[in-house]
Amino acid sequence: MLAAEQAVFNTGTDRFTLMQRAGEAVAEFVHAHWPDGQIQVLCGPGGNGGDGFIAAAALAKLWRKVEVYSVLPVSELTGDTAKAASAWEGPVHKLEDALKSQPELIVDALYGAGLTRPLEGAAAELAQRGGRVISVDVPSGIDGYTGKPLGPAFQAEATLTFAALRPAHVLLPGSAFSGVVMVADIGVPVKTALAENSPALWHSQMPQPGFGVHKYQRGHLKVVSGGPWNTGAARLTAKAGLRAGAGLVTMLSPPDAAGVHAAHLTAIMLAPFVTPDDLAAYAARSTAMVIGPAAGVTDATRANVEAILKGPARVVLDADALTAFGEDPEVLFKQLRPTDILTPHEGEFSRLFGDLLATSDNKVQATRAAAAKAGCVILLKGADTVIAQPDGNALVNTHATRWLATAGSGDVLAGIIAGFMAQGVDTFVAAAIGCWLHGEAGRRVGAGLIAEDIEMQLPVILSALHGELG
Numbered sequence: 338m339l340a341a342e343q344a345v346f347n348t349g350t351d352r353f354t355l356m357q358r359a360g361e362a363v364a365e366f367v368h369a370h371w372p373d374g375q376i377q378v379l380c381g382p383g384g385n386g387g388d389g390f391i392a393a394a395a396l397a398k399l400w401r402k403v404e405v406y407s408v409l410p411v412s413e414l415t416g417d418t419a420k421a422a423s424a425w426e427g428p429v430h431k432l433e434d435a436l437k438s439q440p441e442l443i444v445d446a447l448y449g450a451g452l453t454r455p456l457e458g459a460a461a462e463l464a465q466r467g468g469r470v471i472s473v474d475v476p477s478g479i480d481g482y483t484g485k486p487l488g489p490a491f492q493a494e495a496t497l498t499f500a501a502l503r504p505a506h507v508l509l510p511g512s513a514f515s516g517v518v519m520v521a522d523i524g525v526p527v528k529t530a531l532a533e534n535s536p537a538l539w540h541s542q543m544p545q546p547g548f549g550v551h552k553y554q555r556g557h558l559k560v561v562s563g564g565p566w567n568t569g570a571a572r573l574t575a576k577a578g579l580r581a582g583a584g585l586v587t588m589l590s591p592p593d594a595a596g597v598h599a600a601h602l603t604a605i606m607l608a609p610f611v612t613p614d615d616l617a618a619y620a621a622r623s624t625a626m627v628i629g630p631a632a633g634v635t636d637a638t639r640a641n642v643e644a645i646l647k648g649p650a651r652v653v654l655d656a657d658a659l660t661a662f663g664e665d666p667e668v669l670f671k672q673l674r675p676t677d678i679l680t681p682h683e684g685e686f687s688r689l690f691g692d693l694l695a696t697s698d699n700k701v702q703a704t705r706a707a708a709a710k711a712g713c714v715i716l717l718k719g720a721d722t723v724i725a726q727p728d729g730n731a732l733v734n735t736h737a738t739r740w741l742a743t744a745g746s747g748d749v750l751a752g753i754i755a756g757f758m759a760q761g762v763d764t765f766v767a768a769a770i771g772c773w774l775h776g777e778a779g780r781r782v783g784a785g786l787i788a789e790d791i792e793m794q795l796p797v798i799l800s801a802l803h804g805e806l807g
């Protein structure tokens with residue numbers, strides 16, 4: 338973002354022009370979505386406050402009743418912020434006076450990208466006052482880069498940011514403070530490597546079975562099962578993969594668990610394996626594989642993973658397949674290919690990558706660093722799931738629901754992703770599609786959701802995405 342801004346300055350666009358565009362975008366946004374009510378505009382001492390002064394002037398021109406409150410007296414403002422303040426012709430009140438009345442709308446233009454310390458005094462009290470807040474760039478009090486509150490922070494109903502999303506808009510807890518986030522184009526050509534997951538990103542890459550296609554052309558997914566007392570997880574994975582569109586799905590089962598599977602499986606095929614060599618042979622004839630759900634944290638699982646990774650199939654490694662390498666993750670990293678994917682939750686992530694999450698600036702940076710280290714795609718699960726690939730490309734999925742935090746939910750996610758990989762979809766894209774579908778299915782079921790419900794939602798969601806619902 339900063340490099341992009343510099344590029345615009347280099348073309349002769351000065352920062353004040355960008356501030357004007359930003360402030361006017363705020364005014365348009367506020368007026369379009371909250372067309373009634375008097376407005377308190379709270380202005381800070383820097384660029385964020387400058388946007389606020391421009392917005393106040395533009396809102397007044399739209400006949401809105403506006404009052405402006407400033408951290409500093411106008412005489413003490415400098416640079417572009419002083420220039421912006423001169424656009425506002427009405428009185429400028431002291432910030433603490435804003436506490437004397439409760440307006441219908443509050444435009445929070447106190448601090449944005451330049452927040453360096455916790456809010457104090459009147460700013461802190463205003464953050465805690467409540468009310469309908471529209472924040473400029475980032476809710477004041479939230480660090481835009483880490484997404485963490487430094488102290489009291491404004492709880493916005495909506496946030497208007499400029500040029501590109503910042504981590505705080507998509508990562509918890511910042512995303513919860515931001516409300517609905519909109520990005521205004523202010524003429525900064527951003528080539529951001531951070532996006533929020535949505536069908537717009539990958540809709541055109543969804544596999545479309547052509548007319549006359551047969552199942553062998555839609556990919557063959559194989560899922561490795563755990564032992565006789567641990568078969569359910571792999572079945573959740575396999576069924577989800579089949580729903581996601583893999584032409585064939587085979588459950589690879591230890592012989593003593595085959596009877597359990599046989600009693601449950603219908604469209605999914607069943608085949609036995611005993612040794613890692615057996616799995617290597619299966620891997621040679623499949624397009625994608627999943628290993629991990631209830632596989633067991635054992636040396637055998639490690640050997641099985643290593644055998645599969647020697648073959649041509651792209652691999653989803655989840656759950657026990659990750660923990661099994663917890664004592665020696667480098668061994669695993671050496672064998673992974675850029676087209677494989679690890680899908681850890683935070684516990685599994687820390688087993689493989691130590692304190693990377695705690696020591697990184699934010700979850701996106703941690704996941705990027707992990708992807709670079711492991712040399713494959715990483716999907717770090719959570720309410721704000723992050724997907725990153727080794728080159729740094731990353732996205733955050735906020736399309737989810739708390740009801741998805743339930744047993745087996747992750748096994749289903751692994752299966753959906755693998756189902757798309759089996760059909761030839763790029764691994765990063767498959768992860769994005771899988772994560773969004775998983776979230777959408779969870780939202781449709783809501784309270785009471787169990788893992789089995791997720792794949793049952795997929796036909797109607799997929800048909801809608803393919804435009805096949807009347």
Ligand SMILES: NC(=O)C1=CN([C@@H]2O[C@H](COP(=O)(O)OP(=O)(O)OC[C@H]3O[C@@H](n4cnc5c(N)ncnc54)[C@H](OP(=O)(O)O)[C@@H]3O)[C@@H](O)[C@H]2O)[C@@H](O)CC1
Pocket residue numbers: 342352355356357359381382383384385386387388447448449450451452453454455456457473474475499523
């Ligand atoms: N870059 C661009 O091209 C564009 C940027 N734009 C806008 O500019 C914003 C960034 O502007 P900015 O860099 O001036 O930072 P901003 O957030 O206004 O605050 C800095 C001031 O606040 C102070 N301060 C910090 N924390 C504090 C605290 N807790 N309590 C009290 N004071 C505190 C800090 O003081 P210091 O820490 O130096 O003592 C400094 O004086 C950005 O978010 C966007 O809205 C748009 O116009 C479009 C073009």
Ligand SMILES: [K+]
Pocket residue numbers: 385445446447448449472473474475476477
């Ligand atoms: K702000």
